[in-house]
Amino acid sequence: MNVYEKLQHVQSGLKAPKNQYNKFGNYYYRNCEDIQEAAKPLLQEVKAALVVGDELVMIGDRYYIRATARFVDCESGETVENTAYAREEQDKKGMDASQVTGSTSSYARKYALNGLFCIDDVKDADNQDNTSGKGQTAGRSGKTGTKTSGKQETGKPGGAGPAAGLPENRTETEKVTPAMIKSVQSLVEKYSTKGLKMEKILKMYSIRGIAEMDVSQYKDCMGKLELYKEKELGNE
Structure with a gap:
């Protein structure tokens, strides 16, 4: 199998149910770790590896976390990757600065993985009504892009949640x-x-x-x- 066929196999077989529960927002969700754990046995089947990382970038006058999820074919060395952005809240109640950055990083990484593995969070923090303080979390910028071997952009920025990451x-x-x-x-x-x-x-x-x-x-x-x-x- 080439790198795309291996990725397709993982996408088709990946099951990551929403076992986490947010009492404040009253909804179930999956986190970054849930997706990674679900992917591990499938990655082993196709002899591929998953590498996830992030970095801090400035867009306009605000800092964002840019996360990248990279699918690596261990046999050929070919890669397919997807990126996602999330913006830190200026002030997150009950969290210090390191916790805010950590939660934003996890959020961006999860959406990078979502794009890579074709996971659609139809009811997640992005779709919660935050105007009255419900379901608050770090804002997502909604920009994702898929790359092959770090050379050619094959994906286009996706749609964002309501006013997320702005x-x-x-x-x-x-x-x-x-x-x-x-x-x-x-x-x-x-x-x-x-x-x-x-x-x-x-x-x-x-x-x-x-x-x-x-x-x-x-x-x-x-x-x-x-x-x-x-x-x-x-x-x-």
Whole structure:
């Protein structure tokens, strides 16, 4: 089997029921560890390994945790990976700073695994009503991307939960802030020598100026611009 066939075998056989219960939000869920434990015997069957990690990145004026779940074929060395982003809460009641970062890391890793193994959390923290303090957790940015052998992006950023992972008090359809505009402009300028032009971005989102971009488009755009950074690092 090639790496895709092995991944398909794991995706088809993986069973990770929602055995965790959130008393505060009154819902069942699965965590990162549940998915990893369920995957282990299937990975052994197809002679593959799962590597999960994360890093801190700045998007706009906020820091996010970018988690990567990598499926590695132990026989050929080929890989397929998926990334997901989660934003730390500025203030999480009952948690110190290290606990907030840890919970955000676990959250991002879980969604990286969800994308890799085709797991759909139809009723999870992303779908809870947080306006009255129910089901609170770290916000998900909803950007995921699948890569093969670290060379070609084959997935596109997915949809986000309701206003998840956004700057405070902003929704997906609101326009970008000056800080967001500046972050896009700086990256376009930085990679202009590699063929990146603002005109391409405007055409991609059917807008006349960067100020017309909404937050959802901004997140999608930043996910694509990250590819230039990854290619640059890969050439060093």
